[in-house]
Amino acid sequence: MVNCNLLRSKEIKKFEDLEAWQISHKLVLEIYKVTVEFPKEEQYGIVSQLRRAALSVTSNIAEGFSRFHFNDKVKFYYNSRGSLSEVRNCIILAFDLNYLNKDIYFKLLDNSERVLKLINGLIRSIEKQQ
Numbered sequence: 496m497v498n499c500n501l502l503r504s505k506e507i508k509k510f511e512d513l514e515a516w517q518i519s520h521k522l523v524l525e526i527y528k529v530t531v532e533f534p535k536e537e538q539y540g541i542v543s544q545l546r547r548a549a550l551s552v553t554s555n556i557a558e559g560f561s562r563f564h565f566n567d568k569v570k571f572y573y574n575s576r577g578s579l580s581e582v583r584n585c586i587i588l589a590f591d592l593n594y595l596n597k598d599i600y601f602k603l604l605d606n607s608e609r610v611l612k613l614i615n616g617l618i619r620s621i622e623k624q625q
Contacts, residue, residue, distance in 0.1 A: 509560075510556060510557040510560035510561065513556060513560060513617070514613055515556055515575075515610065515613035515614050515616070515617050516553055516556045516557060516560075518606070518609055518610050518613060519549075519552045519553045519556060519575075519579075519610045519613075519614075520553050521606070522549060522552070522582070522603070522606045522607060522610055523546075523549040523550055523552070523553055525602070525603060525606065526545055526546060526549045526582070526603070527546060527549075529595065529599055529603070530542045530545060530546060532594075533589070533594050534594070537594070541585055541588060541589055541592075541594070544581075544585055545582065545585040545586070545589065548578050548579075548581040548582045548585060549578075549582050551574070551575070551578035551581075552575050552578045552579050552582065552610065552614075553575075554575075555571045555572065555574040555575035555578060556571070556572065556575050556614070556617070558571045559571030559572045559574075559575065559617075565621055565622075565624060565625045568621050569618060569621050569622060572614055572617050572618045572621065573618065575614055576611065576614045576615070576618070579607060579610055579611055579614065582607055583604065583607050586600065586603045586604060586607065587604075
């Protein structure tokens with residue numbers, strides 16, 4: 496596991512230095528942990544979908560960071576934001592199906608909201624540079 500506290504530096508040299516990636520990485524880990532408890536019949540349903548969408552958030556941030564052109568960067572950050580909406584949708588569904596208790600549900604939603612704000616900040620930052 497990446498120690499996110501050590502990665503917080505003022506100079507951003509790699510995608511792991513981005514707070515948006517760090518917090519979304521924590522969200523992915525939380526999702527993997529809680530979905531272990533989901534019913535086995537959901538292994539290829541909501542568990543797979545939720546995990547893939549969560550992983551897509553961090554993957555798109557990483558790929559966007561590595562792109563040279565502003566339009567490419569922004570495209571991947573927008574994709575990351577779209578995947579985050581998919582994560583939030585799956586979290587809501589999992590709660591409605593009683594796969595998540597209220598505390599975990601609100602924790603995941605709160606963390607996803609924080610990630611959303613950070614991704615929006617990345618997008619604004621890149622758009623200002625154009």
